[in-house]
Amino acid sequence: MRTHTLAVRGGSTLDPQTGAVSFPIYQTSTYTMPGAGTPRTFQGRSLGYARTENPTRTALETTLARLENAKYGIAFSSGLAAINSVLHLLKSGDHVIVSRDLYAGVFQQFTRLISGFGIEVDFVELTDLEALRAAIQPRTRMVWVETPSNPTLAITDIAEVAAIAKQQDMLTVVDSTFATPILQRPLEMGADVVVHSATKYINGHADVISGVVATNDSGLADEIRFVQDIAGAVPSPMDCFLVARGLQTLALRMERHSENALKLAMVLEANEHVARVRYPGLDSDPGHEVAKRQMTGFGGMVSFELKGPASDAILLLNNLNHFDLATSLGGVRSMICHPASMTHSSMTPEQRFDSGLPDGLIRMSVGLEDVEDLIEDLDQAIKQVYRRTTSYVHSPLVPSPAAARAASLKRL
Numbered sequence: 001m002r003t004h005t006l007a008v009r010g011g012s013t014l015d016p017q018t019g020a021v022s023f024p025i026y027q028t029s030t031y032t033m034p035g036a037g038t039p040r041t042f043q044g045r046s047l048g049y050a051r052t053e054n055p056t057r058t059a060l061e062t063t064l065a066r067l068e069n070a071k072y073g074i075a076f077s078s079g080l081a082a083i084n085s086v087l088h089l090l091k092s093g094d095h096v097i098v099s100r101d102l103y104a105g106v107f108q109q110f111t112r113l114i115s116g117f118g119i120e121v122d123f124v125e126l127t128d129l130e131a132l133r134a135a136i137q138p139r140t141r142m143v144w145v146e147t148p149s150n151p152t153l154a155i156t157d158i159a160e161v162a163a164i165a166k167q168q169d170m171l172t173v174v175d176s177t178f179a180t181p182i183l184q185r186p187l188e189m190g191a192d193v194v195v196h197s198a199t200k201y202i203n204g205h206a207d208v209i210s211g212v213v214a215t216n217d218s219g220l221a222d223e224i225r226f227v228q229d230i231a232g233a234v235p236s237p238m239d240c241f242l243v244a245r246g247l248q249t250l251a252l253r254m255e256r257h258s259e260n261a262l263k264l265a266m267v268l269e270a271n272e273h274v275a276r277v278r279y280p281g282l283d284s285d286p287g288h289e290v291a292k293r294q295m296t297g298f299g300g301m302v303s304f305e306l307k308g309p310a311s312d313a314i315l316l317l318n319n320l321n322h323f324d325l326a327t328s329l330g331g332v333r334s335m336i337c338h339p340a341s342m343t344h345s346s347m348t349p350e351q352r353f354d355s356g357l358p359d360g361l362i363r364m365s366v367g368l369e370d371v372e373d374l375i376e377d378l379d380q381a382i383k384q385v386y387r388r389t390t391s392y393v394h395s396p397l398v399p400s401p402a403a404a405r406a407a408s409l410k411r412l
């Protein structure tokens with residue numbers, strides 16, 4: 001089956017009992033057994049207790065796995081629960097190399113959760129393969145890649161990283177949330193595990209918190225499933241139903257997200273008040289060549305900076321009409337955020353500086369509206385900011401640590 005067909009018809013078999021075309025929500029905590037110790041089975045999985053197995057979840061997992069071209073798909077209660085279960089593959093004494101720029105919650109898992117378990121973490125600029133090679137130690141067990149990264153949209157070459165990792169017997173894990181299995185399939189490029197926040201594009205309607213892990217390795221799948229079960233990081237049947245429903249339009253949505261985002265990125269790039277746009281679909285983007293090789297579309301996320309001081313970002317956000325000012329992404333409605341004061345505010349100014357996140361950066365999740373409305377809205381909002389500000393000083397893309405501290409967002 002091809003991608004669009006898989007997304008629509010996927011693995012969700014019709015309801016075996018009634019033939020209903022919408023897979024039922026098995027809202028149950030447990031299952032009776034026909035005889036002691038002989039549980040019933042569904043799609044090869046035995047139905048003992050609903051934390052371990054649920055048919056609605058299995059139907060979703062089957063579709064997700066097939067979309068990733070993976071043997072195993074595991075649905076979670078959140079993206080961070082999925083990620084945390086994968087991090088349980090690490091043991092005390094291990095060393096892990098992590099993308100420098102990444103989702104702040106993942107950053108916190110590395111810096112505040114697993115660091116307490118005797119695991120050493122190094123944040124490395126993984127777009128620089130020499131930096132990766134230099135960071136490898138005999139104890140390095142895993143490389144954690146987020147591409148495209150959140151929020152600077154840096155593109156890491158998955159095949160190159162996975163090849164280097166394989167030579168050293170390290171696992172490559174890719175957080176592919178921004179790309180979805182429609183635009184990028186890391187397992188086909190040599191990654192061992194792929195994770196997603198399904199809260200974002202996969203569900204796509206901003207009404208569920210959910211996560212996914214996919215892999216072709218049965219040993220890893222068993223270990224991750226065991227952690228999920230025993231840590232209790234399981235999604236509800238209702239959430240699985242909603243994500244499975246969203247999945248049916250994922251391929252179609254990603255096409256339109258990508259189309260709208262490219263147009264918006266081009267308009268912004270041409271705007272005299274915009275200092276820099278990050279979108280892997282732009283010819284000018286440093287990640288463009290790698291993105292063309294490993295993605296079949298460039299997605300719906302665009303980040304940019306205005307030429308004025310970081311506080312102009314806040315002014316702009318407050319002048320928009322068609323973008324929800326909110327912390328999330330990947331839904332049908334366009335959303336906009338200022339990472340330094342919103343999604344990444346849990347990081348210190350120094351940590352943001354180290355991960356290459358400028359205080360003036362604005363991150364957009366371009367939705368499925370008519371792009372002309374979005375373009376007009378951004379245009380009028382930018383004009384309003386610079387009608388007020390008659391002159392401005394150019395702010396460097398990455399402020400010095402001192403400047404980052406000075407621009408501490410409390411002042412904004």
Ligand SMILES: *Cc1c(COP(=O)(O)O)cnc(C)c1O
Pocket residue numbers: 078079080081103105106146150175177178196197198199200209210211
């Ligand atoms: C949102 C997000 C996560 C965390 O997922 P939740 O579903 O919010 O737990 C992880 N990685 C990336 C890239 C994200 O955007």
